[in-house]
Amino acid sequence: MRQRxxxxxxxxxxxxxxxxxxxxxxARVIGFAEDITLGEVLDLPDIANEVIRNLSEQLMALxxxxxxxxxxxxxxxxxxxxxxxxxxxxxxxxxxxxxxIASIGDEHQIKSAPSFFARATRSIPFIVYGxxxxxxxxxxxxxxxxxxxxxxxxxxxxxxxxx
Numbered sequence: 458m459r460q461r462x463x464x465x466x467x468x469x470x471x472x473x474x475x476x477x478x479x480x481x482x483x484a485r486v487i488g489f490a491e492d493i494t495l496g497e498v499l500d501l502p503d504i505a506n507e508v509i510r511n512l513s514e515q516l517m518a519l520x521x522x523x524x525x526x527x528x529x530x531x532x533x534x535x536x537x538x539x540x541x542x543x544x545x546x547x548x549x550x551x552x553x554x555x556x557x558i559a560s561i562g563d564e565h566q567i568k569s570a571p572s573f574f575a576r577a578t579r580s581i582p583f584i585v586y587g588x589x590x591x592x593x594x595x596x597x598x599x600x601x602x603x604x605x606x607x608x609x610x611x612x613x614x615x616x617x618x619x620x
Contacts, residue, residue: 461520472489476501489513493510493513531615543557
């Protein structure tokens with residue numbers, strides 16, 4: 458995902474140098490890159506068109522690979538009962554549930570809820586609480602920098618009160 462974001466930012470930045478602006482959104486950038494790989498030539502110097510085509514081809518290949526992994530992960534998530542159970546939590550999808558299961562390891566090693574949270578809180582605040590908005594989980598949300606730390610503290614307080 459990080460590589461795809463980097464490629465998108467590089468492509469946007471490069472074409473912006475020539476006064477071409479790609480609207481925000483993954484679908485719009487992918488659409489632009491798809492047009493370029495299908496042969497659309499921009500009214501730019503040849504070297505610029507070559508670099509833009511190269512970046513577009515890399516982006517399309519990486520996007521295809523990411524989509525394949527997402528689909529594969531969804532298939533695995535349907536087969537694993539633990540992941541299906543975690544996905545019933547609002548805001549938890551296949552990727553997050555799989556990451557939680559992977560970070561926990563063997564569930565037989567967990568003797569109690571505090572043991573679970575001790576092991577899971579290494580990943581849950583960054584995976585789940587860092588991505589949820591306040592509307593989904595009842596966790597306060599604002600757009601300030603460092604807000605995820607406040608949401609993590611709030612989530613831990615809820616957890617501590619429930620045990």
